[in-house]
Amino acid sequence: MDKPIVLYTDHIMNRTLCYNFAKGSNSLLCHVNQFKEYHKTIATYGVLRGTYEIIEKVSNFYYIDHGYFNQSTRKFENNRTGILNLDGYFRIVYNNLVHNGEGSYPDDRFKKLNLQFKKQKNHGRYIILSEPSEMMKKIYNQNNWVSETKKIINKFSDREIIVHNKFSKQSLDSLLVNAWAFISLQSAAGFKAMINGIPAYFTEETLKNINPIQEIENPKINYKIFNNLAYGQWTLNEIESGEAWENIIHYNK
DSSP states (O other), X not given: OOOOEEEEOSSHHHHHHHHHHHHHHTOOEEEGGGOOOTTSOEEEESSTTTHHHHHTTSSOEEEEEEOSSSOOOEXXXXXXXXXXXXXXXXXXXXXXXXXXXXXXXXXXXXXXXXXXXXXXXXXXXXXXXXXXXXXXXXXXXXXXXXXXXXXXXXXXOOSEEEEEOXXXXXXXXXXXXXXXXXXXXXXXXXXXHHXXXXXXXXXXXXXXXXXXXXXXXXXXXXXXXXXXXXXXXXXXXXXXXXXXXXXXXXXXX
């Protein structure tokens, strides 16, 4: 696999992740405003400040963002996201924004997370509908995602639907207590729901086969995906040391 040119912005999160990825993969760095070689493979963190516009133009890219489990601590308020630390995991995806959960990876990385699974629930009053951010709606061309997804749900279930997003006053943890299912476009919170025994469903093409909404009244949790996703996320130290890059190369030969 070609080593990418790592594109960084002036934002501290992007710079930190990109500098460490470039070091671990021994790749060249380039400021996003200076990049013109669209025939090259790139790597970058996030979709803001010009990064996504370049992702759309290149043929191959590595996308870095928050991980699926044990993420860095964030604070959501006043329509802003604050990063409180960088001690969590970050996903690295090739030619997509999210992994599809497929593969047959070993369970060693997942076991290291020490996650405690709750037994799958067989009861619940409502379905949580996790609203995408405005940027994700734009990227996936899903401006009417909430209303359109409600229509799909109503074909297969008559349960109450509660719309939630990262700025909602009620926490997701409290909602999960009495939830029957969790539905999102592509949110990593869906995996948190499954850990808590709540089946999750996704509408984004990459993830929709994990659990089809048509079966929402006969829910199941596909635990096999957790081993695979754990091999798609890495700590900052693992990215800097080159361990993440070595595994990416090894499993994509």
